[in-house]
Amino acid sequence: MAKRAAPRGEKRPAARPHQHGKGRCLHILRALSAYIDDELSGTICQEIRLHLGACPNCEDFVASLRHTVSLCRHTSAPILASADRARMRENILKSARTR
Amino acid sequence: MPAVSPPHSPKDRSSAPARTQKNFDKLYRDHVDLMYRFANRLCGETEAAKDLVQETFLNAYRGFKNFRGDAQVSTWLYAIAARACLRMRRKRKGEPERELSLDEFIPTSEGEFRLQIPVDGLSPEEALENKELRQALDAAIDKLPKKYKMVLVLRDMEGVSAKEVGTIMGLNERAVKSRLHRARLFVRRELSARGVDGTTTTHAETYR
Numbered sequence: 001m002a003k004r005a006a007p008r009g010e011k012r013p014a015a016r017p018h019q020h021g022k023g024r025c026l027h028i029l030r031a032l033s034a035y036i037d038d039e040l041s042g043t044i045c046q047e048i049r050l051h052l053g054a055c056p057n058c059e060d061f062v063a064s065l066r067h068t069v070s071l072c073r074h075t076s077a078p079i080l081a082s083a084d085r086a087r088m089r090e091n092i093l094k095s096a097r098t099r
Numbered sequence: 100m101p102a103v104s105p106p107h108s109p110k111d112r113s114s115a116p117a118r119t120q121k122n123f124d125k126l127y128r129d130h131v132d133l134m135y136r137f138a139n140r141l142c143g144e145t146e147a148a149k150d151l152v153q154e155t156f157l158n159a160y161r162g163f164k165n166f167r168g169d170a171q172v173s174t175w176l177y178a179i180a181a182r183a184c185l186r187m188r189r190k191r192k193g194e195p196e197r198e199l200s201l202d203e204f205i206p207t208s209e210g211e212f213r214l215q216i217p218v219d220g221l222s223p224e225e226a227l228e229n230k231e232l233r234q235a236l237d238a239a240i241d242k243l244p245k246k247y248k249m250v251l252v253l254r255d256m257e258g259v260s261a262k263e264v265g266t267i268m269g270l271n272e273r274a275v276k277s278r279l280h281r282a283r284l285f286v287r288r289e290l291s292a293r294g295v296d297g298t299t300t301t302h303a304e305t306y307r
């Protein structure tokens with residue numbers, strides 16, 4: 001996969017060289033649900049954003065996680081037909097009286 | 100059956116069984132669609148979902164007196180359904196009941212970082228019109244071990260808060276979030292590994 005430039009255009013401070021070590025990415029991976037759910041403090045968010053801007057793999061990863069959650073949120077479910085609704089009510093009441 | 104004494108106005112002189120039935124009918128009318136949706140998402144198919152809904156409302160009917168009104172009715176019903184679902188035998192394929200560890204979700208090759216499915220430039224609704232994608236998502240969710248699936252369904256599909264999911268499942272919020280994260284990573288990995296062809300939608304244009 002070709003390396004891309006950080007799309008957000010965020011510049012890392014030179015004093016904090018980006019660690020391409022797996023450990024850094026792993027640390028980010030652990031926090032990603034909290035990150036996309038906006039539950040992290042500003043400092044940690046900033047830290048993650050900086051990493052994402054410099055690490056295409058993690059950036060792809062967070063995008064794919066966001067997509068996954070977004071798909072889950074938008075799935076539809078079948079609607080109960082009114083005949084089924086009435087039949088099930090009868091079944092429940094019958095069981096409630098006999099058992 | 101134990102006597103049921105739900106709250107009622109002093110003017111209500113109807114018999115206890117009649118009152119019970121009246122309360123039940125209101126409960127059923129107001130929440131059956133919500134429970135059916137939840138059950139479908141948990142069970143992945145309509146017949147099992149109908150069984151679960153009936154089991155849920157039967158238990159609710161019997162447990163009326165245990166409902167104290169300090170939680171929302173929907174929370175109470177979700178909890179009854181969740182317990183009933185855990186009791187129901189899992190007939191279908193799927194992951195055995197096991198713990199998911201974070202380590203197993205770390206991509207090991209470059210291609211695994213992104214989804215191999217047509218979602219770029221599409222709204223989630225548009226993306227889900229792709230039948231193959233919808234099936235892949237359903238299959239991924241269905242494969243989750245039950246206790247992870249339940250958290251994902253409640254939180255990300257039913258839109259229940261993490262705190263409320265904790266109440267429903269008897270977990271603290273931290274445990275809920277930890278399970279949710281692993282469940283999402285699991286589904287993400289399934290969608291990334293499987294690969295769905297974009298040709299069945301009209302506007303699935305991957306631009307990378």
Ligand SMILES: [Zn+2]
Nearest residue numbers: 024025055058
């Ligand atoms: Zn990284």
